[in-house]
Amino acid sequence: MTTERDMLNLLLDRYTAIRRGTIADRWVRAEHVKSSLGYADGDRIADFVAGDKYGGGHAGEKLALHGHEVKVSRSDWLTELRDPNKAEAIKKYMHHWWLVVPDASIVKPGELPEGWGLLAPDATGKLRAKKSAPRLSPEEPPLAFIISLMSAAARTAHREPLHRDAPVTFGRRYAPHCGVCMTASPCSIHQPRAAADLASSAA
Known part of the structure; x- marks a missing residue:
């Protein structure tokens, strides 16, 4: 049975692109990003956030944060659909928002909320976009979220050798x-x- 860890490992692979002859990686990766600092009951968690450093543009307007919600079963996805405000706590700070599933059939036609993209493995086991995530117009994140994201990125970097x-x-x-x-x-x-x-x- 596919686990969340399996899907996170696929996301680590998808969002790794090191320039030849350097250690300049296009992406910054962070697992289990909390919506704020501390241990408040209302905190929400994004399963995975990837920051694109090479977006470019005249004033960096193509730089982007990609947020991801991982669901490994149909029942897991239906639980998410029953609480649409859960994802919004972090999605509102993201330029792209993705649902990540081990099988695209978990999501029935018409179920994917507006503004969401869909990622699922192809025949080679690589994550591919079944539906592209449109570019959103995010809110400016508060400092508490920025520090939470930095903390999650640091933890993820330390953990990566455990998984790959x-x-x-x-x-x-x-x-x-x-x-x-x-x-x-x-x-x-x-x-x-x-x-x-x-x-x-x-x-």
């Missing part, structure tokens, strides 16, 4: 390097699985 190895990038002379710290690949900190495999094969 960092991508490989290639420096001068096409030598493989770690896509996070640019040391020779495999890096024992950010690419622990590849490093363990290399040590095992050399033993």
Whole structure:
């Protein structure tokens, strides 16, 4: 059975794009972003937020925050539909808002709310847009949300090696390097699985 963790791992992969020969990643990733700081009962959580640093534009007007709601079953999705205000607590700060499901059939025709996009795996297992998320006109986020997002991004960066190895990038002379710290690949900190495999094969 597909879990939320499985879907978050697919989102980590979708929102990773390291420029060749550098550690310049197009995306900033954050899992489980709270709507505010603290432990208030009314806090809402976005399952995943990705910040696009390369949007460009004359004044950065194409930079964007993509928010994601992950649902792994039909019943999970119906529960979300019964409380449409839940997502709005964070969606109002996002430039794009996505529903992420393991199978597009979880969402029946006409159920996707206005302004939402839909992501689901294709035949290769990669997340693809079944319906594009339109660009929204978000509210300016309060400082509490900005700090909450920063905190979630930092936690996510520390957790990533638990779930996947960092991508490989290639420096001068096409030598493989770690896509996070640019040391020779495999890096024992950010690419622990590849490093363990290399040590095992050399033993």
